[in-house]
Amino acid sequence: MNPRLMCAIAQGFRPATVLAVAALAFTLAGPGLFAADSSGKSKTRFGEAPGKEEEFAGGVSFENKAQYSVTSGSRTRSGSTRVGHVSSQSAAAESVMSLHLDEDILLRAGVGWERHSFGLAGHVPLPKELQSANLIIGADVDISDQWLMRMEIQPGVYGDWLNVGFDDLNSPLIIGFSWLPDKDLQWFFGIYVNPRADVPVFPGMGLRWKFADRWTLMALPPNPRIEFDLTENLTLFGGANLHYGTYHVNNVHGVVRSHNLDDNMVDYTEIRGGLGLKWKVARSVDLQLQGGSMLYREFDFHRHDTKFRGKPSLYGEFGIVANF
Numbered sequence: 159m160n161p162r163l164m165c166a167i168a169q170g171f172r173p174a175t176v177l178a179v180a181a182l183a184f185t186l187a188g189p190g191l192f193a194a195d196s197s198g199k200s201k202t203r204f205g206e207a208p209g210k211e212e213e214f215a216g217g218v219s220f221e222n223k224a225q226y227s228v229t230s231g232s233r234t235r236s237g238s239t240r241v242g243h244v245s246s247q248s249a250a251a252e253s254v255m256s257l258h259l260d261e262d263i264l265l266r267a268g269v270g271w272e273r274h275s276f277g278l279a280g281h282v283p284l285p286k287e288l289q290s291a292n293l294i295i296g297a298d299v300d301i302s303d304q305w306l307m308r309m310e311i312q313p314g315v316y317g318d319w320l321n322v323g324f325d326d327l328n329s330p331l332i333i334g335f336s337w338l339p340d341k342d343l344q345w346f347f348g349i350y351v352n353p354r355a356d357v358p359v360f361p362g363m364g365l366r367w368k369f370a371d372r373w374t375l376m377a378l379p380p381n382p383r384i385e386f387d388l389t390e391n392l393t394l395f396g397g398a399n400l401h402y403g404t405y406h407v408n409n410v411h412g413v414v415r416s417h418n419l420d421d422n423m424v425d426y427t428e429i430r431g432g433l434g435l436k437w438k439v440a441r442s443v444d445l446q447l448q449g450g451s452m453l454y455r456e457f458d459f460h461r462h463d464t465k466f467r468g469k470p471s472l473y474g475e476f477g478i479v480a481n482f
Contacts, residue, residue, distance in 0.1 A: 217258060221268075224251040225477035229428075229452045232468035234282060242280020244455070244468055246428075248401065249273050254294055262300040270294055270312065272403070274426065283419060284457055284466060288405045288426055290316040296332075306336045308348075316354075317406040325406045325421070328354050342368040346378065355404040356425050356460035391438040395448075399475070401428040418462055425458040430473050442481045449474040 432450015
């Protein structure tokens with residue numbers, strides 16, 4: 159679990175927020191892995207129920223996803239000082255190609271992009287934009303009938319993109335393991351390494367548990383939640399959503415210049431909670447719509463021990479996932 163996240167919890171969440179975050183935060187750093195059935199001869203994409211997949215046929219497959227979200231204005235403070243309201247628009251897209259070398263090894267390569275744009279009302283010394291564009295390079299290895307391992311590195315540019323340079327380069331790393339004791343239960347263990355973050359290494363764990371015919375607990379990052387199948391193609395879910403990243407910001411912050419924060423690193427954290435619907439419009443295509451409360455937001459300029467924290471506000475999100 160992210161130690162800074164627990165510190166934030168201890169420093170004054172409302173009771174309802176504490177319950178929502180404390181119940182889910184321990185899963186937020188876990189790895190995303192593929193699962194295998196007990197035979198070890200077939201694979202399913204992360205989040206799907208094991209046992210429904212086809213036998214290994216080799217070749218190439220693709221994972222694609224995109225999402226867009228908005229949050230309303232959030233009252234923001236630095237310590238006890240009010241600095242104004244911050245709203246946001248976020249967009250992200252990712253495409254990964256997987257090459258099946260054999261039944262036990264899957265190579266993965268792709269690209270990812272994410273952008274957070276902020277509406278700043280008042281004298282808020284924050285960046286107007288945080289953005290990343292990165293490669294995704296990794297492999298999934300079937301260690302045994304019940305164990306899999308994923309190694310993934312995400313080298314790219316992480317910053318405000320005002321003046322891209324060496325300081326904007328970063329290369330987060332994920333090393334994770336997945337254990338599938340049976341078709342209804344899957345455990346995840348791993349570490350996340352972010353060289354430029356305030357806490358560069360932290361472990362995580364999570365699980366996927368189908369505990370009833372129409373109920374599934376997905377205690378997995380970045381969207382830990384519980385799902386209920388309304389129909390074969392329509393699923394209701396409720397849970398949390400985490401946005402987290404480390405970015406380099408240059409010499410202009412929001413609407414006010416703040417010299418002591420120029421040319422600095424910022425850890426950006428946003429935690430949301432709400433309800434949503436997932437609609438399987440085709441065999442390999444899902445649409446998602448969700449909304450609720452942005453529970454917590456923090457800009458942590460850790461080199462100068464300066465933090466900006468936002469109060470809860472509303473959010474809405476739309477997303478699409480397509481796997482082929």
